[in-house]
Amino acid sequence: MAAQALSERDLAFMLYELFDAESLTKRPRYADHSRETFDAAIETGKTVAVKHFLPIRQQVDTNEPTFDGERVHLLPEIKPAVDAVIEAGLAAPETDFEDGGMQLPLIVTNAVQAHLWAAASTTFGYISLTNANANLIEAHGSPEQVEKWVKPMREGRFMGTMAMTEPGAGSGLADLTTTATREEDGSYRITGNKIFISGGDHELSDNIVHLVLARVKGAPKGVKGISLFIVPKFLVNEDGSNGERNDVALAGLFHKMGGRGHTSTALSFGEKGGAVGYLVGEENRGLMYMFHMMNEARIMVGTGAALTALTGYQYSLDYARERPQGRLLANKDPESAPINIVEHPDVRRMLLTQKAYAEGAYALCLYGSQLADDEKTAETEAERAHAHTLLDFLTPIIKSWPSEYGPQANSLAIQVMGGHGYINEHPVEMFYRDNRLNPIHEGTTGIQSLDLLGRKVPMNKFAGYRAVLAEMQQTIEQARDSELSLFAGDLQAALEELQQTTSAVLGATAEKNPDLVFSNSVSYLEMFGHVVIAWIWLRQGLAADAGLQRNPHAEDEHFYRGKLQAMQYFFRSELPKIYHWSKLVKEIDSTSFDMRPEWF
The missing domain is CATH 2.40.110.20 (Butyryl-CoA Dehydrogenase, subunit A; domain 2)
Structure with missing residues (x-):
């Protein structure tokens, strides 16, 4: 039976071993919480997802909304599912106790809602967009507007x-x-x-x-x-x-x-x-206010893309473990029993690629949630300002990288399952269609690339750019004295290439046509995104290596070795791509820019 939910072991690894969410209970805002309360909230999210959204997933996909000229008609089962989320307190669990929330850290909220995103896909958008809307009014509206509009949104009315x-x-x-x-x-x-x-x-x-x-x-x-x-x-x-x-x-x-x-x-x-x-x-300050919601929505889009990729990966993995077909090339006995397709090298390649994309993307999104929380609740003003600087810089990457590579992971899930992948008896083809919306939602990849290269990098005298590079450098130094020193060296070289590329392209803006200079901005975004994901994977590798040092039981040992293998895959098969993108950007390659409209 193919997987119906996300890997709980992976969620726990990311929350507690990678990002140490349990330490947040030392902050005054979360003093009433513990790992037990965090886990209970996550279990509630999974229960609601499995009970209310999974049974209607295919119906939602095959019964589109209709409009009769007066009213919109949705699949009737959607409303009780959405109501169940609200009644369980899962619509905005990060809000204050007195406002009906659970006062959870944002990184835990992300994990609490992960199963809901995975099961409901964009149907969960009714709730997440409402929450982002309320957050904006709460931040920039008047007390009267908060009372009149935010309160009923928090209540789900x-x-x-x-x-x-x-x-x-x-x-x-x-x-x-x-x-x-x-x-x-x-x-x-x-x-x-x-x-x-x-x-x-x-x-x-x-x-x-x-x-x-x-x-x-x-x-x-x-x-x-x-x-x-x-x-x-x-x-x-x-x-x-x-x-x-x-x-x-x-x-x-x-x-x-x-x-x-x-x-x-x-x-x-x-x-x-x-x-x-x-x-x-x-x-005349509306766009500034709206960016409050847009940036939240961009992180939300990236998170949804990552979780859809994770869901497709988990489904195709379970399918591959149970589907017998063919024999290995080394087996010359036609009378032998077929093997499960997970044993075939190319299937393992596709599964490993999905794992590297999906788990890397979701770890990045959780990091974004952690930064958003640090921005509000970190102990010192300097720490809060630093978190804001990092998150503001990384938002285009958090939105775009999962949105671009999430659909690629879903495409591979279809391929793993062969003919069963593209029929709607299995949901992986739906995951692909759902996820293909995300490169366009909340600003296309091209727009995100212009935001990153043209605005975020030079902004505030390169403060965000330098802050992110410093975080990466810190991880590299930590990894130099570990079993992962070779990967630390690879990331160091990538970081140096990124810095050279950035200097070259921004140095060209003073003397060349800016439309030409920025015509390869997507390649720059791809490059920066891959370096960031390599960094995130090195962090996961360090956490997995630490897990192995604790002499875990066999199941956990397999889990940690899988993490290390996915990290190795990303460094060997994905990170080298940055040198091609770097060449295009550094040399101000004009191939696409020189193409004339009349030549198409």
Whole structure:
């Protein structure tokens, strides 16, 4: 029977051996917790996932949302599954006790929700986007807005979205045309159209809180003139009950190749005179506020991509262990019994590649969650600032690397299973379709590459860049005196190549066309991402080596040796690719830039 859930042993390794999450209980915020409470919360997440989402996984994929002109219709089983998450306290378990949360560290929250992501895929997006919406309003809204909108979202009565993309302005937010007009009562009237709004309409909650980017009339052009507004589906009365329907209409649904449980909508604001909106913070600072949610969503996308890759890997691994077919080349006896395909060298190669991609990606995402928590709860101001610097720099990589290599892992899961991989009797083809959305969600890979090379690297006098390199160097020094010294040397060489490449490409910006210089920015992102994942794997290797030193029982010994083998695979088969990407970037290769539109 192929795996229905993630590897609990791997989750425990990452949480407690790699990132030492148990030490967080020494912080005042988490003093009421222990490893036992962390594990109990993770077990609750798994129970809800297995009971409510796994049984409907295929139904959700084969029964897309529909719109009859008035209402959106979802598979009916989705609502009780979503309600079960909320009732179990798993929608936002990191929030304060007094707000109904479990006050868990963010890295533990990530693990608590891992089984839910794995079983529900993007259907879990209704909850995660709501949480990100609430976090933004909590950070930048007024106390009255927090009471009116955040509280019911935390309780699961309202859900939230982010509404940025427009038909004529996708990622080019400077060109958005949605307008906002001030009213005498302090509210605004919003008019415009938004597309690809995830969770933009449904009946899973009493209300939907849209966070809408719009331009107040008379505001500066470009991104400097963008403001952010709370625009609810239903207006809310003074007593907190729903009032009349706001001037927000569903114009239609988009039907995606995957992620079919989560509605993707076209919304029209102001067809009847203007949707009522409430300004968040100050006018013309909306994009800065929205980045609070966008960055959280980017980490969320990377995490979802990594977990979908892990799920596909686990499923194909269990299949390979049970599927007899063929014989090894060394076996010349046609009368001998077929072997399970996990014994075939090429199947082992594909499984090992999946393991290296998926476990590397998820470890990176957990590290991002740890940094997000350190930013808020680390002991000193210097430690909190350092965590912020690291996370801000790494966000484009946390979003893009799992999103690019997660689907590659899922493709290999299909290949491992052969003909059984691409039929919908098995879910791995669905995992691939679901995961293929993630390189586009929350900013394409190209956009992330421009953000990294053009903004994050030189920002604040290279502070984030230097901080990340220093963290890698620290791990290299730790590994030099261990059994992994050869890999430390490989990472050192990669780090030096990265630094040379960075100096060369940024040095060229003063004398060459910036469009030419940055035409290979994706290669730079690929290079930096691979170096970061190699670093993450070296950290996993050190933790596994430490585990072996404790003379573990046979099952744990196999686990640790598997970790070390995956690390070795990444260093030998993946890390050398950076030298090709480096050459393209350092030499300002113009092959793609020189291609003319009329030549296609």
